[in-house]
Amino acid sequence: MEFYQIVIFLVVLLVVISMICYCVRIVPQAKAYVVERLGAYSATWHTGLHFVIPFIDRIANKVSLKEIVKDFDPQPVITKDNVTMQIDTVVYFQITDPKLYTYGVEHPISALENLTATTLRNIIGELELDETLTSRDIINTKMRAILDEATDPWGVKVGRVEVKNILPPHDIQESMEKQMRAERERREAILRAEGEKKSAILTAEGEKEAMILRATAKKEAMIAEAEGQAQATERIYAAQARGIELIKTADPDLAFLTLKGYETLTKMADGKATKLIIPSQLQDIGATLAALAETVRSETPSK
Numbered sequence: 001m002e003f004y005q006i007v008i009f010l011v012v013l014l015v016v017i018s019m020i021c022y023c024v025r026i027v028p029q030a031k032a033y034v035v036e037r038l039g040a041y042s043a044t045w046h047t048g049l050h051f052v053i054p055f056i057d058r059i060a061n062k063v064s065l066k067e068i069v070k071d072f073d074p075q076p077v078i079t080k081d082n083v084t085m086q087i088d089t090v091v092y093f094q095i096t097d098p099k100l101y102t103y104g105v106e107h108p109i110s111a112l113e114n115l116t117a118t119t120l121r122n123i124i125g126e127l128e129l130d131e132t133l134t135s136r137d138i139i140n141t142k143m144r145a146i147l148d149e150a151t152d153p154w155g156v157k158v159g160r161v162e163v164k165n166i167l168p169p170h171d172i173q174e175s176m177e178k179q180m181r182a183e184r185e186r187r188e189a190i191l192r193a194e195g196e197k198k199s200a201i202l203t204a205e206g207e208k209e210a211m212i213l214r215a216t217a218k219k220e221a222m223i224a225e226a227e228g229q230a231q232a233t234e235r236i237y238a239a240q241a242r243g244i245e246l247i248k249t250a251d252p253d254l255a256f257l258t259l260k261g262y263e264t265l266t267k268m269a270d271g272k273a274t275k276l277i278i279p280s281q282l283q284d285i286g287a288t289l290a291a292l293a294e295t296v297r298s299e300t301p302s303k
Helices: 002-023 098-103 108-124 129-134 136-150 170-250 254-269 282-299
Strands: 024-027 031-037 040-045 048-051 057-064 067-071 075-078 084-095 156-167
Touching (some): 002 024, 024 031, 031 098, 040 098, 075 108, 084 108, 136 156
Antiparallel strands (some): 031 040, 031 057, 067 084, 084 156
């Protein structure tokens, strides 16, 4: 009898422990539990310790309060100029009301995806191809505003919407690539022409400066040469004047003047003359030179 009592006690204790474990629930951080009592909404449990009444309370949904990122598959859309393209979007949203999220709509994520696709089609349908490719910020802003307003009854807050990829048809992609290639070639040609222009300008300026420097150097050289010639001439004339002065001071006789006459004739010949005419009366030459010396003496004022 005691053995059966021990078994019954253990069974009861096990059942009590199981019931306690079932009744005690701990809600972790950034989570929320939606609880139903007898099939109706009862409460929303947040972080902490909670108790469930067995067979009466039921946890209907466990909701994450973190920001959720959903990358939806590409959707076919048609632009205003009838171009079909594939666009995929990324939606950042957060559950702000677990009760509305649980009871507001069936399959909230699927509903949000369908709502994103229809909104994207409506917005792109008002834009042409070029506007679609260059107006991502406008598309993102419009979609976020529309989705945020539409998902309020679902307890969802849409924080951001991003257009991830825009894929035009293949033929349009080829046309766009050709256009981009032509634009790059045009820019390259412009840059090359500007470079050649600057190079020609710099070359012309260099040649101009070189010519100026050459002209300046030539002018300075000519000035220096003229000054040198002037100084040389001045020294020659000074030497000649000095020579005449010395001759006057020496008072040369007729024989000396005759000898100088011979030297002068020799210099005149200089080994190049084939004929040299010498006066028959050398005394006449000496007399002439003596007369010249006397004339120089008479013309020079006495000190």
